Amino acid sequence: MTETRYIGKRIRSKEGPRHVSGGGQFVDDVSLPGMLHAVVLRSSYAHARLGHIDTRAALEVPGVVAVLTSEEVKRRSRPFKPGRYSAGLRKPIPEYATAVDRVRYVGEPVAMVAARSRAVAEDALDLISVKYEPLPAVVDPWEAMEPAAPLLFDELDSNVAWKGAVSYGDVDEAFQSADQIVREKLKIHRYSSTPLESLACLASFDDASRKLTVWCNGQNPEVIYDALGEALDVQDVRVILPDIGGGFGQKIHLIRKYVVLTGLMSVKTGRPVKWIEDRTEHMMAAGQSCGMEFDIEAAVKKDGTVLGLKIQEVDDVGGAVSTLTIHFTNKLNNLFSTYKVKNLRLEGRSVVTNKCPVVPNRGIGKPSMCFIWERMMDRVAQELGMSPVEVRLQNLVPTREFPYTAPNGNLYDSGDYTRLLERAVEKLEYEKLRKELKQKREKGKCLGVGLVIGLEPGGRNAARDMAIFPNVKELPGAGGVEGATIKLERNGSVTVFLGAPSCGQFHETTTAQVVAENLGLSPDHISVAPRYDSEVSPWGVASSNTGNNFHLYDIGAVHGASLKLREKVLQLSAHLLESSPEKLTIEEGTVTIKGSSHKTLTFKELGKIAYGNQSLIPEGLEAGLQTTYYYKFPHAQPFMVPDEEGRVRAQFTFSAAAHGAVVEIDTETGRVKVVRYIIVSDNGTIINPDVVDGQIYGSVAHGISVALGEGFVYDSDGQLLTVTLTDYAKPTACETPRVEIEHIPVPSPFSVLGQKAAGEGAAIPSPAAIASAVEDALQPFGIKIRELPLSPEVVWGLIRQGER
Amino acid sequence: MRQLIQLRINGQAYEEEAEPRMLLAFFLRETIGLTGTHVGCVVGECGACSILLDGRVVKSCLLFAVQANGKEITTVEGLAQDGELSPIQEAFVKHYALQCGYCTSGMLLASHALLTRNPDSSEEEIRRGLAGNLCMCTGYTQIVDAVKAVAGEYKKG
Numbered sequence A: 001m002t003e004t005r006y007i008g009k010r011i012r013s014k015e016g017p018r019h020v021s022g023g024g025q026f027v028d029d030v031s032l033p034g035m036l037h038a039v040v041l042r043s044s045y046a047h048a049r050l051g052h053i054d055t056r057a058a059l060e061v062p063g064v065v066a067v068l069t070s071e072e073v074k075r076r077s078r079p080f081k082p083g084r085y086s087a088g089l090r091k092p093i094p095e096y097a098t099a100v101d102r103v104r105y106v107g108e109p110v111a112m113v114a115a116r117s118r119a120v121a122e123d124a125l126d127l128i129s130v131k132y133e134p135l136p137a138v139v140d141p142w143e144a145m146e147p148a149a150p151l152l153f154d155e156l157d158s159n160v161a162w163k164g165a166v167s168y169g170d171v172d173e174a175f176q177s178a179d180q181i182v183r184e185k186l187k188i189h190r191y192s193s194t195p196l197e198s199l200a201c202l203a204s205f206d207d208a209s210r211k212l213t214v215w216c217n218g219q220n221p222e223v224i225y226d227a228l229g230e231a232l233d234v235q236d237v238r239v240i241l242p243d244i245g246g247g248f249g250q251k252i253h254l255i256r257k258y259v260v261l262t263g264l265m266s267v268k269t270g271r272p273v274k275w276i277e278d279r280t281e282h283m284m285a286a287g288q289s290c291g292m293e294f295d296i297e298a299a300v301k302k303d304g305t306v307l308g309l310k311i312q313e314v315d316d317v318g319g320a321v322s323t324l325t326i327h328f329t330n331k332l333n334n335l336f337s338t339y340k341v342k343n344l345r346l347e348g349r350s351v352v353t354n355k356c357p358v359v360p361n362r363g364i365g366k367p368s369m370c371f372i373w374e375r376m377m378d379r380v381a382q383e384l385g386m387s388p389v390e391v392r393l394q395n396l397v398p399t400r401e402f403p404y405t406a407p408n409g410n411l412y413d414s415g416d417y418t419r420l421l422e423r424a425v426e427k428l429e430y431e432k433l434r435k436e437l438k439q440k441r442e443k444g445k446c447l448g449v450g451l452v453i454g455l456e457p458g459g460r461n462a463a464r465d466m467a468i469f470p471n472v473k474e475l476p477g478a479g480g481v482e483g484a485t486i487k488l489e490r491n492g493s494v495t496v497f498l499g500a501p502s503c504g505q506f507h508e509t510t511t512a513q514v515v516a517e518n519l520g521l522s523p524d525h526i527s528v529a530p531r532y533d534s535e536v537s538p539w540g541v542a543s544s545n546t547g548n549n550f551h552l553y554d555i556g557a558v559h560g561a562s563l564k565l566r567e568k569v570l571q572l573s574a575h576l577l578e579s580s581p582e583k584l585t586i587e588e589g590t591v592t593i594k595g596s597s598h599k600t601l602t603f604k605e606l607g608k609i610a611y612g613n614q615s616l617i618p619e620g621l622e623a624g625l626q627t628t629y630y631y632k633f634p635h636a637q638p639f640m641v642p643d644e645e646g647r648v649r650a651q652f653t654f655s656a657a658a659h660g661a662v663v664e665i666d667t668e669t670g671r672v673k674v675v676r677y678i679i680v681s682d683n684g685t686i687i688n689p690d691v692v693d694g695q696i697y698g699s700v701a702h703g704i705s706v707a708l709g710e711g712f713v714y715d716s717d718g719q720l721l722t723v724t725l726t727d728y729a730k731p732t733a734c735e736t737p738r739v740e741i742e743h744i745p746v747p748s749p750f751s752v753l754g755q756k757a758a759g760e761g762a763a764i765p766s767p768a769a770i771a772s773a774v775e776d777a778l779q780p781f782g783i784k785i786r787e788l789p790l791s792p793e794v795v796w797g798l799i800r801q802g803e804r
Numbered sequence B: 001m002r003q004l005i006q007l008r009i010n011g012q013a014y015e016e017e018a019e020p021r022m023l024l025a026f027f028l029r030e031t032i033g034l035t036g037t038h039v040g041c042v043v044g045e046c047g048a049c050s051i052l053l054d055g056r057v058v059k060s061c062l063l064f065a066v067q068a069n070g071k072e073i074t075t076v077e078g079l080a081q082d083g084e085l086s087p088i089q090e091a092f093v094k095h096y097a098l099q100c101g102y103c104t105s106g107m108l109l110a111s112h113a114l115l116t117r118n119p120d121s122s123e124e125e126i127r128r129g130l131a132g133n134l135c136m137c138t139g140y141t142q143i144v145d146a147v148k149a150v151a152g153e154y155k156k157g
Helices: A016-020 A056-060 A070-076 A118-125 A171-176 A221-231 A255-269 A279-285 A326-332 A366-384 A388-395 A417-428 A430-442 A507-519 A550-576 A603-612 A689-708 A766-777 A792-803 B024-031 B087-094 B104-117 B123-129 B141-156
Strands: A036-042 A048-054 A064-069 A109-115 A129-134 A160-168 A180-188 A200-206 A211-216 A236-241 A273-276 A291-300 A306-318 A343-352 A447-460 A481-488 A494-498 A526-528 A584-587 A590-593 A600-602 A626-632 A651-666 A671-682 A740-743 B003-009 B012-018 B050-053 B056-059 B072-074
Touching: A016 B087, A016 B104, A036 A118, A036 A255, A036 A279, A048 A070, A048 A109, A056 A064, A056 A118, A064 A070, A064 A118, A064 A255, A070 A255, A109 A118, A109 A255, A171 A291, A171 A306, A171 A343, A180 A366, A200 A255, A211 A221, A211 A255, A221 A236, A221 A255, A255 A273, A291 A366, A306 A326, A306 A366, A326 A343, A326 A366, A366 A388, A366 A447, A366 A766, A388 A417, A388 A447, A417 A430, A417 A447, A417 A651, A417 A671, A417 A740, A430 A447, A430 A651, A430 A766, A447 A550, A447 A766, A481 A550, A481 A603, A494 A507, A494 A550, A507 A526, A507 A550, A550 A584, A550 A590, A550 A603, A550 A626, A550 A651, A590 A603, A600 A603, A651 A689, A651 A766, A671 A689, A671 A766, A671 A792, A689 A740, A689 A766, A689 B141, B012 B024, B050 B104, B056 B104, B087 B104, B087 B141, B104 B123, B104 B141, B123 B141
Parallel strands: A036 A273, A211 A236, A306 A343, A494 A526, A671 A740, B003 B072
Antiparallel strands: A036 A109, A048 A129, A064 A109, A160 A343, A180 A291, A200 A211, A200 A273, A291 A306, A447 A651, A481 A494, A481 A626, A584 A590, A590 A600, A651 A671, B003 B012, B050 B056, B050 B072
């Protein structure tokens, strides 16, 4: 970009003042007259047949208004339509808002109580008696695959609910021409970003008009909107998404069950119903990331060139099928990561177990794909006796090859991976550091360094998943469409409506900066609606706080809408000033004829005329000063829809970053301390540096914590042992290291401002960086890191194992 | 069953009834209508519901409303004076020390209490002082920076 006034600048945020004053509006802050409070009865069994639910005693409690049971849910609602993540099922498996006939995980909803207060509803919950017939639970995916394992779904003949593969290039040829095959097995556990605001919904059904209005904190309005249409016989639906207390992927999929349940309760009682999930419910049933295991082979040349990878993946998807392949297909987004490797085969199995269903989590699938690549690069370096940096440099996509089309169809818009890695080497003084650490290890200290690189794709393509379901009849949407509406008000201020909700990524501020730049008006006079409302938000398939969408689609739409409005302002002004649009300039909300200061028009004057004085509006110009623009990514083709070889543009922009971690391990306790952590990042054109840094700080903190111990633990009966944030080991400010960030932006040639993603970002390479550093530190013990998490308990065990 | 509670919240006197089992967090949110106090776990782990009770930072989900009888409470809504954000609020805005805003109220009150107690807090002391408040979005960096930056204002008193 040329010189900018607001883009790339530090400005006062729009969201900050309301949040520091307690003025945010979250779902639980909304109350309606006559509102009931609902609570959910959940299964205490991991696996059981669900018999009759006796609600008589509960209904006797004063203040209780209604109970909805699983039986009634089945009778009064329809199952959700199988989405793009369950398109691979051999037979359809109906999924309702509650369990029906059988429960398959602890915490699965079976009934809902609505009462005048939450306390009363909770009292009544204890009085509901459910007839369960316990079944043996299976929690380990390998046990679940055994022929004799208890079967979760009668519709399936095995707990392997899906099996499939993607293959690009000539993998067999690559392995035949290899000098060496490097093998490894890797494993990643279940975790979550645990948004501080749990799931929430307020539903209000107006019987007279048969209109259902729903406030909830779903990240993707489409999921909520479609779910209500599919499950309930209500066509007039309004979805409002106010301030959302963190999303990270947790609030995309399973929330629809509770929105439908709360909606049905409102239909049943004819009153507004509020349901707020508590923390334990969230941990048990709001979704977890996928437990994944990989069996990997790399074909390599003696000089360190990687010719290809073969990967066999097993996904532990838990006790539902609606997100069956979600962690598999998301690997298409960074399947080849930053490497020029041409051949890769990924075979997957999704195994159902008696655990919580899986949902996305900050980068879904991508952290593990990066983990595979980076662990393998380290392994190749070890086996060939090369430096880990050397091996990576040998395989990176060369800078001159951008825009680069990866073998699976992804178009890498821009990047300079070599520079990112080399700058990280420089910052760490890598070679010197390695020597120093080695000396320290010889003296008994346990220190290590890891240096990795990863990709952060942005902008979702809804057709991606079809790469593994070529025979699907109905395409679930493709590419990305997103709108923005901008209005110059009567008083000269500007209001913007986005198509998508925000979960705390400062969308209002960033939007205001782009609009300010294009319109020539200070961001102080621009207000961006802080909530999504399906009745006014111009939304499309990309209107979702997911998939790193905002930077591409929302900014694209905001940019387009503000340029359109600028054009309109200039046309109206040209008529009024008896000039022509090219001769006009806008500054600080005032239109002036270039080179002349006395003929001006303020936005306030224009606003008054555009809405109030038809006699001054030229013939042929639409009255009012409002524009809506729907953005489509212009470089989505080819491969917007998968071709016969499964090539698809899974995402559309490609940020990248090198991560360097230095760790010290206390060998007595197994505790890993991050001594230094650096990130050299390319996020394209940065619109707001504080926002981008904030996204990086937040995502790296989570990635590090995932690597170092937070996570879900089940016992062998399928009981979740980590039902609180403490059990789960969520880090505080004390455990979270300070991270150094350096930016080397390489703007995208394809997005409107050169911007690329910054959201999931640092959660993608960080688990790999930590694993690499811990392995380096544990060299004296001859330990290889193959699994996450590296909690003190695990590391302590590894050290003891190494000593033996 | 309901009990009468007399207390001062953000400088204003209130006389309200509450069931003995009602938690202070819900009393503030639902009975008084101060929804700036957020609830993230109801078991004292996350700190989103932190308030000041007689000047000390407490988690309002760990107290019953009746225990606040006769006390002086400050919630996030009471930090600003005469429509002006307080220095700690201003610092959080300036340093982008928040993202979704859900932990922010508790963070602000914990930070305010910490700096009132020890305006010379080092980074380590700040991190320890905020260890009772979880943030899932920021990785804490910009929060710690905001607290550090505003410490000088507290020294002035």
